[in-house]
Each structure stands twice: as structure tokens, then as C-alpha cells.
Amino acid sequence: MSPRALKALEPAATDPAFIRNFCIIAHIDHGKSTLADRMLSITGVVDDRSMRAQYLDRMDIERERGITIKSQAVRMPWQLGADTFALNMIDTPGHVDFTYEVSRSLAACEGAILLVDAAQGIEAQTLANLYLALENDLTIIPVLNKIDLPAAEPEKYAKELASLIGGHPDDVLKVSGKTGVGVSELLDRVTQLIPPPVGDPTAAARAMIFDSVYDSYRGVVTYVRMIDGKLNAREKIQMMSTRAVHDILEIGVSSPEPVATKGLGVGEVGYLITGVKDVRQSKVGDTITTAAKPATQALAGYTEPKPMVFSGLYPIDGSDYPLLREALDKLKLSDAALVYEPETSVALGFGFRCGFLGLLHLEIVTERLDREFGLDLITTAPSVIYEVTTDDKKTITVTNPSEFPGGKIASVAEPMVKSAILAPKDYVGVIMELCQGRRGTLLGMDYLGEDRVEIRYRMPLGEIVFDFFDQLKSRTAGYASLDYEPDGEATADLVKVDILLQGEQVDAFSAIVHRDKAYAYGVLMTGRLRELIPRQQFEVPIQAAIGARIIARESIRAMRKDVLAKCYGGDITRKRKLLEKQKEGKKRMKMVGRVEVPQEAFIAALSGDVEKKDKK
Numbered sequence: 001m002s003p004r005a006l007k008a009l010e011p012a013a014t015d016p017a018f019i020r021n022f023c024i025i026a027h028i029d030h031g032k033s034t035l036a037d038r039m040l041s042i043t044g045v046v047d048d049r050s051m052r053a054q055y056l057d058r059m060d061i062e063r064e065r066g067i068t069i070k071s072q073a074v075r076m077p078w079q080l081g082a083d084t085f086a087l088n089m090i091d092t093p094g095h096v097d098f099t100y101e102v103s104r105s106l107a108a109c110e111g112a113i114l115l116v117d118a119a120q121g122i123e124a125q126t127l128a129n130l131y132l133a134l135e136n137d138l139t140i141i142p143v144l145n146k147i148d149l150p151a152a153e154p155e156k157y158a159k160e161l162a163s164l165i166g167g168h169p170d171d172v173l174k175v176s177g178k179t180g181v182g183v184s185e186l187l188d189r190v191t192q193l194i195p196p197p198v199g200d201p202t203a204a205a206r207a208m209i210f211d212s213v214y215d216s217y218r219g220v221v222t223y224v225r226m227i228d229g230k231l232n233a234r235e236k237i238q239m240m241s242t243r244a245v246h247d248i249l250e251i252g253v254s255s256p257e258p259v260a261t262k263g264l265g266v267g268e269v270g271y272l273i274t275g276v277k278d279v280r281q282s283k284v285g286d287t288i289t290t291a292a293k294p295a296t297q298a299l300a301g302y303t304e305p306k307p308m309v310f311s312g313l314y315p316i317d318g319s320d321y322p323l324l325r326e327a328l329d330k331l332k333l334s335d336a337a338l339v340y341e342p343e344t345s346v347a348l349g350f351g352f353r354c355g356f357l358g359l360l361h362l363e364i365v366t367e368r369l370d371r372e373f374g375l376d377l378i379t380t381a382p383s384v385i386y387e388v389t390t391d392d393k394k395t396i397t398v399t400n401p402s403e404f405p406g407g408k409i410a411s412v413a414e415p416m417v418k419s420a421i422l423a424p425k426d427y428v429g430v431i432m433e434l435c436q437g438r439r440g441t442l443l444g445m446d447y448l449g450e451d452r453v454e455i456r457y458r459m460p461l462g463e464i465v466f467d468f469f470d471q472l473k474s475r476t477a478g479y480a481s482l483d484y485e486p487d488g489e490a491t492a493d494l495v496k497v498d499i500l501l502q503g504e505q506v507d508a509f510s511a512i513v514h515r516d517k518a519y520a521y522g523v524l525m526t527g528r529l530r531e532l533i534p535r536q537q538f539e540v541p542i543q544a545a546i547g548a549r550i551i552a553r554e555s556i557r558a559m560r561k562d563v564l565a566k567c568y569g570g571d572i573t574r575k576r577k578l579l580e581k582q583k584e585g586k587k588r589m590k591m592v593g594r595v596e597v598p599q600e601a602f603i604a605a606l607s608g609d610v611e612k613k614d615k616k
């Protein structure tokens with residue numbers, strides 16, 4: 001159906017009785033985007049010719065990495081009996097870093113399709129998202145996907161799903177997003193089972209923002225779900241958290257291309273454009289009302305996105321620093337959760353300390369900086385937020401290990417998470433060993449079906465950001481999945497380990513670790529740097545220290561480096577060339593006290609690759 005045909009549907013669609021708002025919740029890679037695309041083509045809103053693979057995942061990175069970062073909404077017409085319904089599908093991100101965005105998109109729906117890969121079964125994020133959906137009182141429609149796969153075991157997993165959410169295994173729909181089998185039946189079921197939205201059409205307007213996307217041509221596009229009242233084109237609106245007033249320049253629905261409408265009524269899902277340039281002015285979770293007749297009570301659930309993981313970003317070429325600043329300023333327009341401030345490091349020069357929602361968020365931002373802005377960056381080891389209380393009762397918030405106060409420390413608190421790991425039961429032993437080694441406390445363990453176990457641990461977030469996920473995957477042959485949520489803070493015996501080169505502290509290598517692991521960290525880093533730093537003309541001690549106490553030591557022996565030694569004979573041009581080359585090399589050297597360190601050595605020592613090599 002063309003957008004024009006869809007527009008003809010509008011009058012019916014504005015009656016809430018004919019609206020169904022739903023989302024698809026699934027673990028990463030269980031086929032949510034493929035199923036969504038299939039629905040777009042079956043309902044005819046996108047014809048097969050213009051069907052780009054994975055229409056809903058707009059960002060290139062999303063498409064390449066096969067993950068959904070930003071949610072979007074699409075309106076599709078669906079005929080059931082004599083009636084035409086407007087189905088609003090809200091796409092939700094599936095990853096742990098974006099739980100807050102998931103929960104906002106769920107709050108915009110009355111029902112959810114719980115999608116599970118018929119060859120994989122339930123995974124950690126299936127459960128995490130299911131719990132979120134149940135908290136939001138959504139009607140759940142269980143569906144097994146990818147039944148076309150030879151490895152699919154629909155009967156087995158239908159039982160698993162039915163025992164999880166109640167109901168009969170036969171009620172679990174079996175579909176294939178790829179071939180289209182079962183998708184029409186699924187749309188029928190969505191229409192029959194998911195309740196229509198309810199709201200007060202005469203009340204003051206209240207719309208919940210469930211997504212906010214920056215578009216370089218149109219400014220910020222805000223996706224909303226109308227709860228009460230109506231928003232009209234050209235009206236003045238007010239953001240309830242900031243009281244800021246904006247003009248509506250355009251209001252409409254996505255089908256999936258934007259189609260302007262006269263307004264949005266109760267239960268409808270659509271977008272609006274106000275000309276604001278920064279997603280921070282139109283925040284996910286906030287309530288929009290009209291300036292003329294503002295609502296008194298905002299909708300529940302708004303929270304500021306809070307960075308959990310911090311890392312220093314430094315340009316490899318120091319002259320790129322202004323470029324990095326510009327790039328971060330631009331990214332901020334589309335990413336409300338990104339925070340940063342300038343920082344300098346002895347080892348790495350000028351850069352920024354950035355805060356992220358989690359590791360995936362960090363990876364996405366650095367990849368965008370590389371891809372969209374051509375920046376080569378060094379990323380320091382991720383750190384979490386520590387609350388350090390000194391003996392004189394002062395509390396200092398530390399996001400960079402090098403800011404850890406010296407002197408007497410009364411206590412250090414670190415952020416904790418509740419984590420849930422799902423894996424086949426054969427791996428219980430290795431998973432428990434890993435979690436215990438990461439200072440985890442077992443909270444509980446449950447069997448799901450015959451051979452799958454959910455293991456719950458309370459753990460420090462700092463232990464998770466340090467390659468926990470990689471370790472988990474490699475120890476379980478990729479079978480385990482992980483989900484976690486913040487769970488307050490806890491004090492622990494944490495110390496800062498400094499790395500010194502000839503007595504000078506190299507700030508980029510300082511780390512906050514548990515006292516029991518300080519020695520291991522010291523040995524690892526000093527050993528690694530000894531391998532990477534070339535010999536100098538004098539002996540260079542490399543030490544690891546807690547305060548003034550040295551806990552590990554290596555040294556690089558002295559060597560006289562004479563680049564001309566190889567140039568016997570009198571070829572002056574060759575000599576000059578070598579000297580030039582040496583000069584070039586020097587430029588990329590960093591001086592730490594009297595020690596010359598090639599920047600590559602720092603980069604290699606900081607990079608995860610070296611880490612993994614060491615661990616083997």
C-alpha cells in the first residue's frame with residue numbers, strides 16, 4: 001500500500017478502538033529486524049523493490065553489526081474481517097546498555113511479541129526484556145522464529161516458552177521472518193489479542209517521548225505516543241521536565257517514510273519536529289503537553305541517562321585534538337547519553353574523558369568517530385565511578401584512576417550490578433568459577449526447561465567492564481548470554497596501582513583494582529611494558545606501586561643506539577635519509593621524564609588484544 005493509500009486510512013485509525021501498539025522483544029540476533037521487515041512488506045507499506053535489507057536499522061553501523069541502537073516506530077494497516085486496523089510497531093533496542101530506552105519504548109505499547117530463535121531457545125536478554133514487558137503490564141504473544149532452519153527445534157522450545165510465561169505449547173506461534181511463514185497469522189493475533197489503547201480524549205494533552213533522533217536536515221525528530229488529548233499541527237508544545245516551549249513545525253506518522261498529518265490523537269504513535277537541534281532538548285521519557293492548556297501531571301518514568309563506564313579518548317595524532325572536540329560536539333546532538341570533558345595525560349597528551357552507558361555504547365561511539373570523522377584514537381581502559389571517602393571525611397567521585405586521592409583513605413565504594421547469565425547446564429561450573437573470580441556473590445540459580453540454567457550473581461560493574469563478556473563467551477564456546485542491571489553500591493578493599501617509568505608515573509596505566517589483584521595487575525603491566533618499550537641509553541626501571549610501596553619491578557637494560565653504525569662507506573645521502581627517518585620516529589615518541597617511549601608502545605599496552613594474548 002502506498003503512503004497515499006495509507007493516508008486514506010487515517011479517519012478510522014484515529015479511533016483508538018482500531019489502533020494496536022506493539023513491540024517485538026528478542027535477544028540479539030533472534031531475528032527481530034528481519035521479522036519487522038517482513039511485516040512491512042506483508043502489510044504493503046514498503047514494496048519489495050524499495051525494501052532495503054533491514055529497513056528499520058537506519059544507521060550504517062547498526063546494519064553492519066546487526067544490532068539495533070535506536071528504536072523507531074512504523075504504522076501499518078491490517079485488515080481483520082471487515083475492519084482496518086492501524087498497527088503501530090515500535091522497534092526496541094535489544095542490548096543491555098540501552099535498557100532505559102527499551103523500557104520507554106515498552107511503555108508506549110499495550111502488547112509485545114516475545115520472539116525466540118527456534119534453534120537457540122531463550123537467552124538472557126529474552127528474559128530481561130520479558131520482565132520489563134511484564135512490569136509494564138503488556139500482553140505477551142510468544143513466537144518462535146527461524147523455523148525454516150534445519151537446526152530448529154520448535155517443539156522443544158515451545159515447551160520452554162510456555163513453561164516460562166504460562167499457557168499451552170500449542171499456543172506458541174511458529175514463524176519464519178525470512179520466508180514469511182506464519183507472519184500473517186501473527187499479525188492477526190496481534191490485532192485480536194493486544195488491547196486497544198485507552199486514554200482521555202478531552203483531557204489536557206500528554207504525549208510520552210519514547211525516542212529522539214537527530215537528523216542533519218530536519219533537526220531532532222521526536223517519536224511520541226499520545227496518552228491523553230490531542231496534539232495539532234502548528235501548536236505550541238511544552239516539555240514538562242524543562243518547561244521549554246517549542247512550535248510544532250511538523251507532526252505525522254511513519255509508514256515508514258514520514259507522512260505529515262493534522263495531528264495525533266489518543267493512543268496514536270507518531271513523530272513531531274520542532275526545530276530543536278539537540279536531542280537533549282527532547283529527552284526520551286519526558287512528557288510533552290500543549291503550552292496553551294498544559295497538563296499538571298507528567299507521565300511517570302522519566303530519568304536522566306546516566307553514564308556508567310568512563311574512558312579517555314586521545315587522538316593518535318595530537319594535531320587532531322580540535323577535530324575530536326568538533327566530532328564529539330556533533331555526536332552529542334544525536335546521543336543524549338554521551339558526556340565528555342577535556343583531560344590531559346602525560347603519556348597520551350590532550351584528549352577527553354567520556355562517559356558511556358556501557359561497553360557497547362563506548363564501542364559504538366569510538367567506531368563512529370573513526371568512521372564518520374576519520375579519527376584514529378587511543379581508548380584507555382574503561383573505568384567505573386568510585387566514591388572515595390578520605391580519612392578527613394571528604395568524599396571524592398573518581399572516574400579516572402589517576403584522580404584517585406593519595407593519603408589515607410577511609411573507604412571506597414564501587415557500583416554493583418545484578419547479573420543474569422543463561423547457559424546450557426554443562427557450563428555451570430566454569431561460569432561459577434569465572435564469577436567467583438570476579439568477586440561475585442551467587443544470588444540464585446534456576447533451571448529453564450531441561451538443559452538451560454539461569455545463574456544470578458551480584459558483581460562489581462568494574463569487574464564486568466574488564467573483558468568479562470569475552471571471557472564468558474570463550475569459556476562457554478559462545479553459548480552463554482549475559483544481562484545485568486545496576487544494583488546500588490558496595491564498599492570494597494580497592495587500591496590504586498600506579499605504573500612508574502624511571503620513577504615517573506604514567507597516568508594512562510593507573511588502575512583501581514581489588515587489593516588481592518593488585519600484584520597480578522602490576523606484574524602484568526610491567527612485563528608488558530618491558531616487552532614494548534625499546535632500550536634506551538640508560539637503564540630504565542619499570543615499577544608498579546601502591547602509594548609509595550613498590551609491588552612489582554622490571555627493567556629495560558641500557559643500550560647505545562647508533563643509527564649510523566650500519567652505514568659504512570661515505571654515502572652522505574643515505575646517512576641523511578637515516579637521520580631524517582630517526583627524526584620522524586622521534587616525533588611520535590613521548591617523553592616520560594627522560595625516557596623516550598614510542599606511542600605505539602602505549603597503544604599496544606592499552607589495547608585489549610595484548611591482554612588476551614597475555615591471558616592465554
Ligand SMILES: Nc1nc2c(ncn2[C@@H]2O[C@H](COP(=O)(O)OP(=O)(O)OP(=O)(O)O)[C@@H](O)[C@H]2O)c(=O)[nH]1
Pocket residue numbers: 026027028029030031032033034035066067068093094145146147148149175176177178179
Ligand atoms: N534462517 C533464518 N534466518 C533468519 C530468520 N530471521 C532472521 N534470520 C537471520 O538471523 C540473523 C539475525 O537477524 P536480525 O533480524 O538482524 O536480528 P535482530 O534480532 O534484529 O538483531 P538485533 O537488531 O541485534 O536485535 C540474520 O543473519 C538473519 O538473516 C529466519 O526466519 N530464518
